[in-house]
Each structure stands twice: as C-alpha cells, then as structure tokens.
Amino acid sequence: MTYCVGMILDEGLVFMSDTRTNAGLDNISTFRKMTLWEQPGERVITLMAAGNLATTQAVVSLLDERSKSPEERQPSLLQVPSLFQAARVVAETLREVIEQHGQGGLQSDSPFGATLIIGGQIAGSPPRLFMIYPEGNFIEAGEDTPFFQIGETKYGRPILVRAYDRGLGFEAAMKLLLVSFDSTVKANLTVGAPFDYHFYATGSLRAGPRGRIAQDDPYFQVISKGWGDALKDALDSLPEFHFEE
Amino acid sequence: MTYCVGMILDEGLVFMSDTRTNAGLDNISTFRKMTLWEQPGERVITLMAAGNLATTQAVVSLLDERSKSPEERQPSLLQVPSLFQAARVVAETLREVIEQHGQGGLQSDSPFGATLIIGGQIAGSPPRLFMIYPEGNFIEAGEDTPFFQIGETKYGRPILVRAYDRGLGFEAAMKLLLVSFDSTVKANLTVGAPFDYHFYATGSLRAGPRGRIAQDDPYFQVISKGWGDALKDALDSLPEFHFEE
Numbered sequence: 001m002t003y004c005v006g007m008i009l010d011e012g013l014v015f016m017s018d019t020r021t022n023a024g025l026d027n028i029s030t031f032r033k034m035t036l037w038e039q040p041g042e043r044v045i046t047l048m049a050a051g052n053l054a055t056t057q058a059v060v061s062l063l064d065e066r067s068k069s070p071e072e073r074q075p076s077l078l079q080v081p082s083l084f085q086a087a088r089v090v091a092e093t094l095r096e097v098i099e100q101h102g103q104g105g106l107q108s109d110s111p112f113g114a115t116l117i118i119g120g121q122i123a124g125s126p127p128r129l130f131m132i133y134p135e136g137n138f139i140e141a142g143e144d145t146p147f148f149q150i151g152e153t154k155y156g157r158p159i160l161v162r163a164y165d166r167g168l169g170f171e172a173a174m175k176l177l178l179v180s181f182d183s184t185v186k187a188n189l190t191v192g193a194p195f196d197y198h199f200y201a202t203g204s205l206r207a208g209p210r211g212r213i214a215q216d217d218p219y220f221q222v223i224s225k226g227w228g229d230a231l232k233d234a235l236d237s238l239p240e241f242h243f244e245e
Numbered sequence: 246m247t248y249c250v251g252m253i254l255d256e257g258l259v260f261m262s263d264t265r266t267n268a269g270l271d272n273i274s275t276f277r278k279m280t281l282w283e284q285p286g287e288r289v290i291t292l293m294a295a296g297n298l299a300t301t302q303a304v305v306s307l308l309d310e311r312s313k314s315p316e317e318r319q320p321s322l323l324q325v326p327s328l329f330q331a332a333r334v335v336a337e338t339l340r341e342v343i344e345q346h347g348q349g350g351l352q353s354d355s356p357f358g359a360t361l362i363i364g365g366q367i368a369g370s371p372p373r374l375f376m377i378y379p380e381g382n383f384i385e386a387g388e389d390t391p392f393f394q395i396g397e398t399k400y401g402r403p404i405l406v407r408a409y410d411r412g413l414g415f416e417a418a419m420k421l422l423l424v425s426f427d428s429t430v431k432a433n434l435t436v437g438a439p440f441d442y443h444f445y446a447t448g449s450l451r452a453g454p455r456g457r458i459a460q461d462d463p464y465f466q467v468i469s470k471g472w473g474d475a476l477k478d479a480l481d482s483l484p485e486f487h488f489e490e
Contacts, residue, residue: 159480161432163477175483186403222484232407234475235404235408237471237478238420243444
C-alpha cells in the first residue's frame with residue numbers, strides 16, 4: 001500500500017508521499033514514490049505513484065529517458081505545452097506499461113495497476129493537479145475537490161476534509177499533512193515513514209522546499225504525540241450528551 | 246455497507262450501529278442492524294450485523310425462532326450457559342445460512358457473507374464481546390483490543406484509537422461514537438443515520454439505555470457541526486512547522 005496526497009492551495013501545490021512498499025507482510029522496503037522534473041523558469045512537474053512498484057518504476061524510467069533524450073522520442077514531459085498534455089503523456093505511458101506487463105495473459109496475485117497524482121506549473125498557465133487512473137484516464141482537481149489522495153486514503157481523510165482550507169500556508173499545510181499521515185501510519189502497517197514532500201510556490205517555476213520527514217524527526221514526534229491529546233481536548237470541548245431519565 | 250462499533254468500558258458494554266443498507270447506489274433503505282435478547286436478571290445479549298442483509302436477517306430470524314420455542318430446537322441464545330456458547334450458536338447459524346444461500350453453486354454479485362458483533366452478560370460471568378467472521382470462527386475483545394468495528398471501519402477508526410479509554414463514562418462514549426460515526430457518514434454514502442445504540446451497564450443484567458439518534462437530532466447536529474471547528478482548534482494547538490532557511 002501507499003499513501004500520497006496532492007493539494008492545491010492559494011500559495012501553491014503541496015505533495016507528500018510515504019515510502020513503504022511491501023510484497024507480502026514479510027517483505028517490506030523503502031522506495032521513493034515522488035519524482036520531480038524541473039526546468040527552472042519554465043516548468044516544474046511532480047509525480048506521485050501508488051500501486052504496483054514494477055509498474056510505477058517503469059513509468060518513471062520511461063518518462064525520464066524520454067525527457068533526457070527528447071529528440072529520440074516524442075513527446076517528453078519537458079516539451080509538452082501544458083500540464084494537461086503532461087498528464088496525457090504520463091497516462092499513456094502508464095497504460096502502455098500495464099498492457100505490456102499483462103501481455104500474453106500473464107497474471108499476478110497483485111494486479112499490475114497503479115494510480116498517479118501529477119501536478120505542477122508550466123510558464124504561461126496556472127498550477128494544475130491531476131489524478132490518473134490505471135485505465136489511463138484522469139481527472140483534474142478544482143474548486144470543489146481541491147486535493148487528491150491515492151493508496152490507503154481512508155484513515156487520513158476525515159482530518160483533511162475538516163481542516164483543509166485553500167488559504168492554508170505551506171507550514172500549516174505541512175502540519176495538516178503530517179497529522180493525516182500519522183493517522184494512516186498508526187492504522188495500516190503498509191504505510192510508513194519517511195515521508196517525502198515538495199511544496200511548490202505558485203508562479204515560482206522552480207522547485208520549492210522539499211525533503212524527507214523521518215519517523216524520528218523531532219517535529220513529527222511532537223505532532224504524533226501531541227495529536228492524541230489535542231484530539232481528546234477537542235472531544236472534551238464538545239458539549240456532553242445526557243441520557244433522558 | 247454498514248458501520249457498527251462495540252466496545253468494552255469499565256462501566257459496561259456499548260453498541261452503536263447505523264441503519265443504511267443499499268443494493269446499488271440507487272437502492273437505499275433503512276434497516277435495524279441491532280438485535281437485543283433479554284431475560285431480566287439473567288442475561289442480556291446484543292447482536293450487530295454487517296454484510297448481506299438477507300443473510301443477517303435470516304440469522305436473526307433463526308436465532309429468534311429458536312429462543313421463542315426452546316423445546317423445539319437446541320440450543321437457544323436464552324439457554325446457553327455462557328456468552329462464549331452464545332457466540333458459537335450465532336456463528337454456527339451464520340455458517341448454516343451462508344452455506345444454504347450458496348447451495349448448488351448459486352452466486353451473486355454481492356457475496357452472501359456477513360460479519361457480526363455479539364456482546365452481553367450472562368449471570369455469573371463478566372460481560373464479554375466477540376466478533377464473528379463469515380467463516381463462522383470468532384475472536385474476543387480483551388485488554389489490548391477492547392473494541393470491534395465492522396463494515397466501513399476506516400474513516401471512524403483514528404478517533405477511536407486516539408480517544409478510547411476504558412474509563413470513559415457512557416455519556417462520553419456516546420459523544421466519541423457520534424464523532425466516529427459522523428466522520429464515516431461524511432465520507433461514505435453507504436453509511437447513514439439514524440444510529441441505533443444500546444449501553445449495557447455491567448452487572449445490571451437488564452437492557453440499559455437504548456434508542457435511536459436521527460440525522461436531525463439536535464445533539465448530533467451540535468457534534469457534527471462542532472467537530473470541524475474543534476479539529477481545527479486541535480490542529481492550531483500543535484506547534485508550527487518551520488522550513489529551514
């Protein structure tokens with residue numbers, strides 16, 4: 001499993017992904033699930049992946065090869081004129097890889113599918129955020145649904161639904177995401193730290209603050225331990241129920 | 246889908262279930278998923294069910310018939326000497342029904358399975374709480390896992406994990422459960438109010454406060470609306486993150 005969140009804020013785009021992959025409960029590894037393509041001053045694109053690791057790594061490698069030798073094969077992520085076209089390229093690559101892996105009727109206990117989040121900005125257009133399905137079609141985040149989750153989405157969703165606000169600053173968004181990730185990690189063994197993040201500032205056309213939050217990161221520890229008490233205080237702050245006599 | 250929670254508190258056993266059933270998104274109904282058997286002064290047993298409605302209704306009807314004419318068929322829930330035996334009777338009945346419905350290789354888009362929570366007290370023993378799987382085996386709640394959820398368990402789990410405490414009073418438990426149910430209802434259309442509840446006081450050997458919380462119940466409305474703000478305040482109460490310069 002995996003847990004990734006991408007969200008649109010007034011300030012920019014926010015991405016966070018966990019790094020745990022597992023093939024069975026007794027085979028756990030750490031892999032980066034976030035990839036960044038940057039042409040400073042021109043475009044910044046971030047991709048996060050949930051699903052079959054062989055599939056998602058193949059997709060990223062193919063996209064990478066194409067962007068490194070752009071004359072060789074068209075179109076590349078560094079050449080497409082819009083983020084919509086970037087999503088199409090990624091979706092097409094994903095579909096190819098899934099078809100290839102399943103060719104000749106090959107089957108696996110775990111399906112070859114994957115779900116992706118892609119977001120960023122290309123000079124001349126506002127930032128955009130897309131979610132790509134294993135079938136190769138995709139949807140775009142907007143006013144009504146300003147964030148996407150992929151992977152193990154349920155445990156961490158209630159806090160996002162309640163506390164997300166377009167006006168959140170990057171530092172508040174980091175806090176919110178860490179709470180959402182902590183709730184998920186506490187409930188599902190197949191999601192785990194460290195967490196990769198990238199905060200892209202609208203209009204900057206350069207990669208923003210990015211890095212990795214480890215399980216023993218002091219700030220994450222404060223959040224993880226403090227959230228339980230904060231939740232209890234929140235419950236206490238609500239009025240009491242009284243059974244009718 | 247369905248959402249039911251059963252928990253052990255020092256004060257007693259707490260049960261809450263939603264009432265929404267659906268056969269497709271365009272066929273939604275309201276059904277009670279909680280059943281109570283009571284012999285005042287001798288035993289109180291509460292059963293909650295998630296899964297195929299035909300299956301769970303058949304299980305309850307069979308158990309009911311047996312407890313009404315106990316000479317006809319043994320054993321009945323009103324005669325078994327312990328809650329462990331009650332769980333066995335229910336599990337056996339569940340397995341029978343599932344086998345019957347699937348007989349002759351009959352299949353359905355939705356499986357015939359169901360998962361149950363049974364809890365209560367029989368004179369001479371402490372209260373006990375069990376979760377019964379569709380396969381007819383079951384597990385008991387204890388010190389380490391003092392509550393069970395069935396159905397759509399994920400959205401409502403983080404708050405239970407963080408705020409559950411064995412020492413909670415019934416009225417605090419009601420508040421906690423309504424927050425957990427509200428988080429679930431807000432995220433999954435197939436879970437819905439009204440919510441049935443039963444609070445069994447340890448040693449009373451009589452049914453305790455029970456009833457139904459409707460969507461427009463004034464207290465539920467206060468909780469549902471207040472929880473969003475309480476969560477935001479909880480987030481605000483945690484220290485801020487600062488990007489390194």
